Amino acid sequence: MPKPLKRHTALQNLSREHHDILVFALRLKKGLKKAELVEIKNYIDWFWEEYLKIHFQQEEVYLFPISVEVSKLTNTAQEYHEKIEQLIKANHIEELHINEIQKTLIDYVRFEERKLFPELQIKLSDSELENYAKNHKVQLNCPYWPNSFWK
Template structure:
């Protein structure tokens, strides 16, 4: 069992976004468990990719990763995983297979960033770098999705 990580307040919003990534993986699993059409799940993951993960990855790469420098092994790994996830999200064939891979690889990537990479970034960041992260993250805007297919079997409870 992992002990809760004490995250600097400047990094907390980025960590909170990771929570939504973990929820995405759960929603994919729920969608398959509930026999939801693959195209509905894919529509949601496409939207999530565009409105949440692309801005999130861009933010990390622009404001957080330079703290350790691009030639740092942990940064190389994170960028490699970002690129792999991009290929999975944007692929137009083998959709069901790719959704399962997204579900699995996104969780592993988030765990790596939370447990290893962010700890290293937090330990090396200057006060000024943390202030910039905090200021710039306030500019990130996200949107909500309407088709909550993952709640299919819970709707009867609200009636």
Template sequence: MTAKSTLLEPLSIEHRQVLHLCENIRIGLRNNIQKERIRTYTNWFKSEFLDPHFALEEQHIFPLLGNNVRVKKALANHRRINKLMTCDCDDEKVLNLLEEELATYIRFEERVLYKELAQNLNPQDLEMLEKHHDNIVFPEEDWKDKFWIS
């Protein structure tokens, strides 16, 4: 494993946590869980995990890629996802859109942005990212209402 892929692995693990959120939303909707319970979970996830992850990307990762079309797309996706997550409505349509948007976006980051990042990192970039990335911990075990478990 190269230094570049070693550094990017924690970020990919964080992305898998987001995909896990998407799966939990799908399960909750499929099982007709109260939308308020699902929304409470997504709000918690946003503040505890997604906000710090987005901040890391916006402040330290995206600048390494320059101001290109893919970075602009990523920033637009961040705005759209934040808008869906802060919407006052708890309806099923918004939760479905949120789940779809997040899953699609994470796959874009993994398949396009992070692949580009791995190809273009230099030793100074690696050092800077290691300094700023503290492996955002996803404390799912702290969440008591695991509505996705039957």
């Protein structure tokens, strides 16, 4: 098995945001055992508007267009974005649906971290990655949700 690449500094903010997304997915999973579904759905809608939509836009506007060398992978990432948005906007308040959102988020992060980002680091030049970094200088700050229903 090849040794994993150290994440290029230009992609580190996105990787840290992916960590926040995984924490969010874990909270959904834990919450399903403890909370009312409507509470969880409110959290999902809030997280979409305050964080996830912005993260997706950052990738779609600034990263994917410079990634023509790996367009098949960026197309797959875009498909994940679209599927997650559709799942969230479907407005279903059912355990199976929330599970699907949670699992799709995990699959999405794993795909980008394990396939897309390593390939970007190989195919894109340092100057291309640095140009991207100029548009993503600061990691998104995950806002605070006051109702910790997952605890």
